[in-house]
Amino acid sequence: MAKLIDYVGTSVLQEMQEGMCDSTGIAMVIVDANGTAVTSRTNFSDYFLKLKKGRMFDKNAADDTLAKKTYSVYTNSLGLLEFTAPIFFHNECVGYFIGGEVFAEKPDEALLHRVAEETRTSIDDVRYLSGKVEIIPKQRVASMADFMTKMVTGASGTIKYKADGGGDSSLSEKVREFGMSNARSTVVIKEKVEGMVDTANRCAEQVALTMDTVKVIQNIALNTRILGFNASIEASRAKESGKGFGVIAQEVRTLADTSKSSADKIAAAIKDISALTSELASVSAEINEMVDQKNKSVADFRKMMGDPVAR
DSSP, X not given: OOOHHHHSOHHHHXXXXXXXXXXXXXXXXXXXXXXXXXXXOBSOOHHHHHHOOSOSOOHHHHHHHHHHTXXXXXXXXXXXXXXXXXXXXXXXXXXXXXEEEEBSSOOOHHHXXXXXXXXXXXXXXXXXXXXXXXXXXHHHHHHXXXXXXXXXXXXXXXXXXXXXXXXXXXXXXXXXXXXXXXXXXXXXXXXXXXXHHHHHHHHHHHHHHHHHHHHXXXXXXXXXXXXXXXXXXXXXXXXXXXXXXXXXXXXXHHHHHHHHHHHHHHHHHHHHHHHXXXXXXHHHHHHHHHHHHHHHHHHHHHHHTTOGGGO
16 A cells, blocks of 8 residues: 655655645644654644644544545534545545644634533633634635645646655655745745835824924914914004014014925925835735736646646
């Protein structure tokens, strides 16, 4: 009986697993036909690791996938969505993808109390641990399981057999390239998004400065109105106190200068905001292009693996 690692090396399986988990937020481990893990677990939460009792491999779920020759998605004892997806090579099941371990929706108190009672854990601890678990709709988990199943099944007709001590198969190389590319693009996208956040913060600072300047202008307008009122009083007394007009005129000129300076600050701030907005648009365009390229690479990968949907 052939083993999974006869077809694909353990390191390649691990890379593929981690790339998929990073992209989707789910947890996963790959096991052989007997349920023995061939990879290290990825993305498993403390809620699962500390509260799950017994062996993870569900024989009934595995038998169900073999009967249907496709994946199964179900809810485990902790209320987590879990999937089992068979790995077929040349019509022989050599292992399974097991994963998910997410909530389909925020868990209710009844579930948490039941888990606390069954695991003999304080309800506060269960609440805390459950709050660290990803929430992903069941359909997305099912789509992931479906993709994993089709990816390997589609490749089974073209993969080169890997003998003991032999080199990587053509599938192994493609999977490695896909996993590394996926990881690199994820990091770059994260950096781009962080840059957008920084730019947005700078925009907010410029807007705050602009609002401060607007308040200065509003105060100037108020003071100008007061001086105008004073000027009218002085006008009535011009014959006796003509010198007062000189003082008022000087104050008006000072306010005019201040008004111009404030207006210049507003223009400069608006110019900065405009430049920052253009920067945001440019970064957004770069991210969209990267996402498009990533989606294309996934589609190409699925097509290469024989998925008819991608053709």
